[in-house]
Amino acid sequence: MTEPTVRAVDRSDLLTAETSEGAQELQRRELTPTSELGREVGAVLRLDGRVLDARSIDVDRRDDETMIINMGPSHPSTHGVLRLMLELDGEFVLRTKPVIGYLHTGMEKTGEELSYIQGATNVTRMDYLSPIINELSYSMAVEKLLGIELPERAVWIRMMMSELNRMSSHLVWMATNGMDLGSTSMMIYGLRERELILAFFEKTTGLRMNLNYVRPGGVAADLPDGWQDDVMVICDTIEERTYEYDELLTGQPIFRNRMIGVAPLMAEEALALGVTGPLLRSTGVAWDLRRTMPYLAYDQVDFDVIVGTYGDNFDRYAIRLNEIRESARIVRQCVEKMPAGDYRSQDPKVTPPPRARIGESMEALIHHFKLFTEGFRVPAGEVYSAVESPRGELGCYLVADGTAKPWRVHVRAPSFVNLQAVPLLMRGGSVSDAITVISTVDPVLGEVDR
Amino acid sequence: MIDLPVGAPEGVVVADAVGADVACFPTREQYFALVSAFKDGGYELCSDVCAVDYLGHEDRPLPEGVAATRFEVVVNLLRLTKRSRVRIRVQAGDEPQVASLFSLYPGVEAMEREAFDLFGVIFTDHPDLTRILMPEDWEGHPLRKDYGVGRVPVQFKEAPGPR
Numbered sequence: 324m325t326e327p328t329v330r331a332v333d334r335s336d337l338l339t340a341e342t343s344e345g346a347q348e349l350q351r352r353e354l355t356p357t358s359e360l361g362r363e364v365g366a367v368l369r370l371d372g373r374v375l376d377a378r379s380i381d382v383d384r385r386d387d388e389t390m391i392i393n394m395g396p397s398h399p400s401t402h403g404v405l406r407l408m409l410e411l412d413g414e415f416v417l418r419t420k421p422v423i424g425y426l427h428t429g430m431e432k433t434g435e436e437l438s439y440i441q442g443a444t445n446v447t448r449m450d451y452l453s454p455i456i457n458e459l460s461y462s463m464a465v466e467k468l469l470g471i472e473l474p475e476r477a478v479w480i481r482m483m484m485s486e487l488n489r490m491s492s493h494l495v496w497m498a499t500n501g502m503d504l505g506s507t508s509m510m511i512y513g514l515r516e517r518e519l520i521l522a523f524f525e526k527t528t529g530l531r532m533n534l535n536y537v538r539p540g541g542v543a544a545d546l547p548d549g550w551q552d553d554v555m556v557i558c559d560t561i562e563e564r565t566y567e568y569d570e571l572l573t574g575q576p577i578f579r580n581r582m583i584g585v586a587p588l589m590a591e592e593a594l595a596l597g598v599t600g601p602l603l604r605s606t607g608v609a610w611d612l613r614r615t616m617p618y619l620a621y622d623q624v625d626f627d628v629i630v631g632t633y634g635d636n637f638d639r640y641a642i643r644l645n646e647i648r649e650s651a652r653i654v655r656q657c658v659e660k661m662p663a664g665d666y667r668s669q670d671p672k673v674t675p676p677p678r679a680r681i682g683e684s685m686e687a688l689i690h691h692f693k694l695f696t697e698g699f700r701v702p703a704g705e706v707y708s709a710v711e712s713p714r715g716e717l718g719c720y721l722v723a724d725g726t727a728k729p730w731r732v733h734v735r736a737p738s739f740v741n742l743q744a745v746p747l748l749m750r751g752g753s754v755s756d757a758i759t760v761i762s763t764v765d766p767v768l769g770e771v772d773r
Numbered sequence: 774m775i776d777l778p779v780g781a782p783e784g785v786v787v788a789d790a791v792g793a794d795v796a797c798f799p800t801r802e803q804y805f806a807l808v809s810a811f812k813d814g815g816y817e818l819c820s821d822v823c824a825v826d827y828l829g830h831e832d833r834p835l836p837e838g839v840a841a842t843r844f845e846v847v848v849n850l851l852r853l854t855k856r857s858r859v860r861i862r863v864q865a866g867d868e869p870q871v872a873s874l875f876s877l878y879p880g881v882e883a884m885e886r887e888a889f890d891l892f893g894v895i896f897t898d899h900p901d902l903t904r905i906l907m908p909e910d911w912e913g914h915p916l917r918k919d920y921g922v923g924r925v926p927v928q929f930k931e932a933p934g935p936r
Contacts, residue, residue, distance in 0.1 A: 326922070341851075344909050345903075346901075346903040346904075347903050347904060347909055358900060359901060360880075362900050363884075410858060421929070423906065424904075424906040424908070427906040429915060429916075433922075436922060461931060467791050468791065469830060594817045594818050594853075595878060595879050595880060596879055597818060597819055597878065597880025597881070598880070599820070604862050607855065610853055616856055616858075650796070703833070704791060705790075705791070705794055705825075706791040707790075707791075707858075708858060709858075718820060718849065720821065720823055720847060722825055724830060730825075730827075730830070731825045731826075731836075733821075733825075735821040735823075735849075739883060740880060740883065740884070742883070743879075743880055743882060743883050753929055759842055760852075769787075772906060773906075
């Protein structure tokens with residue numbers, strides 16, 4: 324009768340071995356050198372001259388006073404497969420270490436095997452909440468190497484779609500943040516509003532997510548008939564609803580208590596950690612690539628860069644809520660100013676012939692076939708193109724060697740870098756604050772792990 | 774084009790770059806001092822660190838005076854006040870090893886770990902140079918060009934063999 328017990332023990336040893344990440348995990352204090360301990364509690368950031376003060380990291384604390392527990396990889400509030408190892412003293416978090424890589428699928432390696440046209444389908448799957456912006460960063464990198472100019476209309480379509488995408492991404496954030504804080508109605512409202520945008524994406528591109536819409540040389544298709552009305556309805560509805568969110572959350576006492584003053588971040592810390600996006604802006608640094616290093620036609624539209632003061636959870640919330648309104652404002656201007664013309668470059672090197680020509684012209688058929696089997700060649704060189712994604716600076720470092728496939732595709736993922744702020748933000752807070760920290764840092768794990 | 778900051782080591786090769794104001798090509802010895810000078814010169818944000826494996830491309834076009842090696846470490850720095858970007862491309866050697874920038878920009882911690890994990894670049898004085906994306910017991914560095922795609926069929930540790 325003892326057999327099952329033995330098996331269970333065997334199984335648990337195996338399970339430990341199978342799931343262990345060894346050196347990547349958070350170690351006990353007695354095994355952690357002081358310098359490492361200082362890094363893990365973020366003490367190196369708070370010091371001038373980078374001399375570690377042992378008192379600031381309470382080295383005297385013994386291991387039997389604290390407990391190391393796992394949060395994740397599958398925990399509803401980790402937004403994917405983020406695993407956080409927390410060292411707890413009762414209810415309070417002392418050290419945190421994110422263990423990532425559970426969603427790593429080698430997309431940068433895959434990118435080297437795909438032609439430049441196929442590359443957009445690859446990068447669009449990284450940050451799955453803002454596919455258009457991923458494609459945009461990649462396509463702009465390819466276009467810079469090719470040295471092609473885009474027609475005005477393509478630029479404005481890209482800009483409008485990016486802003487719609489930013490709205491939908493922030494709406495998902497509002498929804499999940501609401502859910503993390505216990506407001507399930509916010510979750511349903513956020514996803515309901517996002518549905519409007521996804522429906523428009525489906526109408527335009529044929530897909531709801533992973534759109535492959537922005538491609539090197541322009542966009543895949545022109546906007547559908549009557550798009551102005553659709554877009555205006557989206558803007559009107561969502562803008563009106565943001566005021567409902569104000570009523571539901573912004574003034575709500577429980578929500579405010581959990582957000583205001585929780586997990587503050589200083590501007591110096593944010594810059595040292597390379598943090599960008601709403602996290603950086605919440606600390607009062609007005610850095611938005613759309614304004615500071617304009618790409619597309621962002622220098623021709625009016626919008627405000629929303630900046631916080633304290634860098635706490637509430638500032639991050641308020642920035643995202645207001646960015647939805649600013650995006651709506653940009654989209655309205657796009658509708659107003661949308662130029663006529665081509666939606667993609669007419670350079671035959673990168674653009675396939677129109678579908679109708681393929682039926683009547685042998686050359687067009689060959690051209691189309693060659694472009695989609697062999698792809699186009701990009702002159703050797705390397706380029707870094709950065710755009711402002713809903714989470715921060717999304718960069719694409721592309722190395723071309725003159726063939727039809729990139730030699731190296733590196734994506735500078737904002738979530739990957741921003742995640743480093745989590746241990747700093749969590750320190751000293753309670754476990755329930757830890758949930759709000761993950762939520763307001765807003766990592767997308769597809770992008771973190773790539 | 775921008776001038777190199779005060780305190781930059783002598784003889785750093787500078788060239789034009791696409792997507793940045795300027796590209797600098799320090800040697801491995803000059804690398805840390807150059808980044809340090811840029812940091813003191815107001816480049817407060819290190820936006821990206823990555824590695825590139827140029828296997829078989831040792832004859833690639835590089836400015837005069839830069840000896841190509843197989844691996845390159847590419848750093849992108851950002852200066853918020855002047856809105857400028859610089860790119861630093863250091864030839865990291867065939868057995869790649871460069872100094873860690875952790876003491877200047879703590880935010881490179883994860884990015885350098887990623888370059889180590891995927892390319893095997895050793896960053897000396899990095900506080901915790903462990904794998905970050907791949908499992909701890911993974912063999913090899915998958916983004917190297919001599920590392921085949923799809924060579925490892927099973928992705929779980931100690932998985933039982935086929936039955």
